[in-house]
Each structure stands twice: as C-alpha cells, then as structure tokens.
Amino acid sequence: MTRWQNSLKKSVVTPGQLADRFSIDPAGLEQVVSLYPMRVNPYYFNLIREKGDPIWRQAIPDTEELNDTASMEDPLNEENLSPVPNLVHKYPDRALFLVTSQCAMYCRFCTRKRKVGTSRMSVTRDTIKAGLDYLRKTPEIRDVLVSGGDPLLLDDDTLSDILTSIRRIPSIEIIRIGTRVPCTFPMRVTVRLASLLKRFHPLYINTHFNHPDEITPEATLACSRLADAGIPLGCQTVLLKGVNDTPDIIRRLMHKLLLIRVKPYYLFQTDLTTGTNHFRTPVETGIEIIKSLIGHTSGMAVPTLAVDAPGGGGKIPLLPEYVHHLGKELVFSNYCGVTCTYPNPVSS
Numbered sequence: 001m002t003r004w005q006n007s008l009k010k011s012v013v014t015p016g017q018l019a020d021r022f023s024i025d026p027a028g029l030e031q032v033v034s035l036y037p038m039r040v041n042p043y044y045f046n047l048i049r050e051k052g053d054p055i056w057r058q059a060i061p062d063t064e065e066l067n068d069t070a071s072m073e074d075p076l077n078e079e080n081l082s083p084v085p086n087l088v089h090k091y092p093d094r095a096l097f098l099v100t101s102q103c104a105m106y107c108r109f110c111t112r113k114r115k116v117g118t119s120r121m122s123v124t125r126d127t128i129k130a131g132l133d134y135l136r137k138t139p140e141i142r143d144v145l146v147s148g149g150d151p152l153l154l155d156d157d158t159l160s161d162i163l164t165s166i167r168r169i170p171s172i173e174i175i176r177i178g179t180r181v182p183c184t185f186p187m188r189v190t191v192r193l194a195s196l197l198k199r200f201h202p203l204y205i206n207t208h209f210n211h212p213d214e215i216t217p218e219a220t221l222a223c224s225r226l227a228d229a230g231i232p233l234g235c236q237t238v239l240l241k242g243v244n245d246t247p248d249i250i251r252r253l254m255h256k257l258l259l260i261r262v263k264p265y266y267l268f269q270t271d272l273t274t275g276t277n278h279f280r281t282p283v284e285t286g287i288e289i290i291k292s293l294i295g296h297t298s299g300m301a302v303p304t305l306a307v308d309a310p311g312g313g314g315k316i317p318l319l320p321e322y323v324h325h326l327g328k329e330l331v332f333s334n335y336c337g338v339t340c341t342y343p344n345p346v347s348s
C-alpha cells in the first residue's frame with residue numbers, strides 16, 4: 001500500500017471519531033452519515049481550526065442535510081442523460097465519464113450526493129468498458145471529462161489503463177480530469193502521478209478550491225507538480241453560504257489560486273441537490289461578487305459565474321447588467337458605473 005493510501009485509511013468516518021476531538025453530539029449525526037457518508041482524511045481534518053469554520057462546514061455532516069424538502073435527488077437529470085451507466089452525454093461534443101465513486105473527502109454540498117461513496121453508485125470494470133465503448137462509437141464527442149467521485153483516488157495503474165484506453169480513441173481530442181484531490185488530499189499528487197498524467201496530453205485538470213485557507217504549502221506543491229508536468233489547471237469553485245459567500249473571500253481565493261498557477265474557471269451557484277439547501281446563496285450574491293471582481297482586479301482572476309440549469313439544461317453564465325441600451329448606439333456602463341457609448345455599425 002502506498003503512503004497516501006495508508007493515510008486515507010486513517011480518515012474520520014464516524015461521528016464517534018469526531019466526538020473524540022470536538023464537542024458534538026454524535027448520536028444526532030449517525031442518521032446523516034447512514035444516508036450520506038462522511039470521510040475526512042487526516043490532512044483535511046487538520047485544516048479545521050474550530051467548529052463551524054469554512055473547512056468544517058464543507059466536511060462535517062450537519063443535521064440540516066436531513067431537513068431539506070425543497071430540492072431534487074438528481075437536479076441535473078444526469079441519470080436520464082446517461083446512455084450507459086456513469087456516462088453523462090448532455091452536450092453534443094463532450095461527455096462526463098464517472099470512473100469511481102470514491103472521494104478523499106465527501107463534500108457536504110456535493111451535486112452527486114445521492115450516490116457518491118455509497119452502494120447507490122456502482123463503478124465496475126463493466127461500466128468502464130461500456131463507457132469506453134460508447135465513446136468509441138460516438139465520434140462527435142471530442143472532449144471527455146473524467147470525473148466521479150474523484151478519479152485521482154484510483155491507483156496509478158487503474159488510472160493509467162483508463163486514460164490509455166481513452167487516448168486510443170481517435171475522435172477524442174481533449175481529456176479533462178475533474179478532481180478535488182489537489183485541495184482536499186494533496187499528498188495523492190505524487191511525482192509518479194504527475195509523470196503518469198503527462199503521457200496523456202492534451203490533458204487538462206479542473207480542480208476545486210472553495211476557500212483561501214485551503215491553499216496551503218501542501219496544496220501548492222501538488223499544483224506545482226501538475227503545472228510542471230505541463231497540465232493547465234483550472235478551478236471550479238462553488239458558492240457556499242457560510243463558507244465563501246462574500247466578495248472579500250472570493251477575491252482572496254482567486255488571487256491565491258493564480259499564485260499556485262490555477263486559473264479560475266467557473267464559480268457555481270449551488271445546485272438544487274437534496275441535502276444541500278442550507279448551502280444555497282441568493283443568485284444576487286453571486287452577481288454582486290462577480291461585479292466586485294470584473295474590472296477591479298485582473299481579468300485572469302475572474303471566473304465565469306454559472307448556474308447549472310435544473311433538468312439538464314446545462315451551465316448558463318450569469319453576468320452583472322452592463323448594457324443599458326443597444327440600437328444605433330450601445331449604451332453601457334463600465335465597472336465604476338460610468339456610462340459609456342459605442343456606435344453600432346449598421347448591419348448590411
């Protein structure tokens with residue numbers, strides 16, 4: 001067993017283990033954990049400074065998860081958009097391929113909360129084979145997002161086999177990996193893993209940091225190993241009430257991401273997933289945060305604010321209102337609220 005696998009085994013997985021370190025009532029959380037598993041690996045657990053802080057809220061079960069009647073099991077309609085199990089084909093030219101159900105930490109706000117880390121999500125040799133077959137016979141797919149769960153929790157050999165099979169498909173141009181590991185379990189990003197991944201270029205990684213306190217020396221090392229392997233790194237942050245829903249926190253996060261060579265990609269409104277309603281922020285909050293970034297700091301630090309439309313409509317960007325009028329002249333305001341105009345050429 002490798003060192004990271006050993007460390008993962010020492011994760012906090014029961015409310016009783018939590019009660020050893022913090023004053024909580026474990027009985028109240030047993031029911032939550034029986035429905036939605038907990039796993040907080042030693043690294044991420046040690047980032048908690050106090051009960052209720054932004055790290056705690058992302059990782060530690062909360063009875064609120066059971067009090068959510070407003071939401072949907074599968075808000076993005078992923079199950080119906082899966083031609084074979086664990087492969088979501090929603091957009092014409094790209095597909096989401098789920099290759100494991102395991103994560104290094106089960107985020108309490110996860111979109112796939114209905115199944116990650118449970119027997120409700122079954123990834124087997126057969127489902128992976130069926131996914132690969134579908135990719136082979138669907139040549140309009142040119143961009144594959146390998147996700148889960150967290151694909152970097154697979155051991156090196158399994159991951160390498162899957163990536164090799166995808167790379168052999170001539171119609172696949174781009175491979176992307178979606179992983180929270182650089183943030184939640186950076187010790188998994190070994191030198192060996194980085195050199196394995198670099199055999200599959202063009203390969204992109206979208207990781208997922210939500211708070212500036214997650215950008216530690218360990219996370220920095222993980223990202224520099226990946227960036228040094230030539231892998232462009234993006235970040236898909238989720239706006240979460242009580243974690244990062246202020247302009248100041250998001251600006252600090254975006255600046256710190258650029259320092260570790262991660263380019264902010266998306267900032268998501270929380271999905272309508274059952275058990276996560278207590279994390280949802282008003283849409284206005286996200287728009288206000290984006291408005292506070294655009295023009296006020298580097299364009300490099302500005303992600304696209306997006307809502308993933310319930311029902312499987314896809315990701316839809318949200319922008320603050322800059323355009324007042326568009327006719328013979330475009331009348332709009334700049335980031336400071338100053339009105340500007342631009343003559344619109346007559347279309348011929």
Ligand SMILES: *Cc1c(COP(=O)(O)O)cnc(C)c1O
Pocket residue numbers: 088089090091094095096145315
């Ligand atoms: C997010 C997502 C994609 C990729 O969308 P991009 O905007 O290209 O990053 C593809 N398929 C599914 C099902 C997705 O949810």
Ligand code: SF4
Pocket residue numbers: 102103104105106107109110111112116148149150179180
């Ligand atoms: S790492 Fe991603 S897939 Fe895993 S629990 Fe967190 S949000 Fe969900």
